[in-house]
Amino acid sequence: MVWTYRIGGLGVRSDVALPCHDQAVAAIDVAVELVSAWPETQPGGPRAWMIDGQGARLALPQGIGLHIQAPGRIAVAATTEHQRDQARLYLPGLAFSMLFLLRASLPLHAGAVALGGRAFLFLGPSGAGKSTLTAAFSTLDGAVVLADDLAVPEWRDGWPVLWPTFPGLRLLPDAAAALQLSGTPTADGKQWLAAPVPLGAAPLPLAGLFLLGPREAEQAIVVRLSATAALPALLRELKGNVGLDALPTRQALYAQAARLCSQTPVYRIGVPVGVAGLGAFCRHLAELGLQPAVSA
């Protein structure tokens, strides 16, 4: 069976079901293909990308291999049903992040929500509360989840915009319950909440980038960063498990990150403890992001 998706603006044909809506696409930019052979041992060990002129290769512990051949092929070495199930977990984060990096697009570790015709990005490392904040923000009237963990801005007419990537949320059960959301249990004990409908005939302009600070903030914090302060913080939220120095596209990625910080408001935020104040906090962020668009 073969599925087709639109992921971060790319038309994708996949031999593996991915956590987004199967939909017709006008053109295929990327093929995700199952292959049986993994031709090489990997000197860096599991979870270390090997990047060379052939692309990026990664051997995973369960005997699964990923080979990213930019611009348009992800080969997945997985022969058993169990391996294919595991590969499905690695594709959205690891494989697509590396694909975007090698295509010189910025894969940000971010949840994203559409509201008022704009995209709000919530960035932070795993465990920072990004999914909870994204989920809380998605409960505002008219809000729709665009991405849970991977958001990839691109430029249209000179300005940054966002397409949906994997539009659903993986939430801890207590967070889902506190926000009165329910989804499907996942293998890692979370709840998966899929976005209800396929999204987007057009990408959305960015309302702002919200960088999550300390998890246990005593009070809500929202501080607008200068572009020069935002840039290194943004670079820390690049996905892909690899340093910029290892990438042949590093200069283009760096220039894009700088451009993004110049053109989009970037805020450092401290989310209030508990879910009680989250609604008001999200409404405040929405007001900030929906102010008339001006460059920083």
Next chain:
Amino acid sequence: MPSLTLACTVVLADQVMAAALDDNTALLDPVSGEYAALNPIGSLVVARLDGQTSIDALCDQLCATHQVEPGVCRTDVLEFLDSLDRKGFLVRR
């Protein structure tokens, strides 16, 4: 590493990446993680590091195009480039 002198000729190290940020420039060494945000004058100085012009000659150029006292210019430029050198952004030619 000894401090730079006016006779030195320097250039950005190969691995250092530079990006325009409005009127500023952001330098990043992706290997060491060192980062520096330069103001417009700092950006101008770095843009003129060609590996052939000495710091002294660079200051002459700046004095010819900007209203600055030559002694102040030399002191400030040398101090600025020294700070970049200590972060590993520069190589000497």
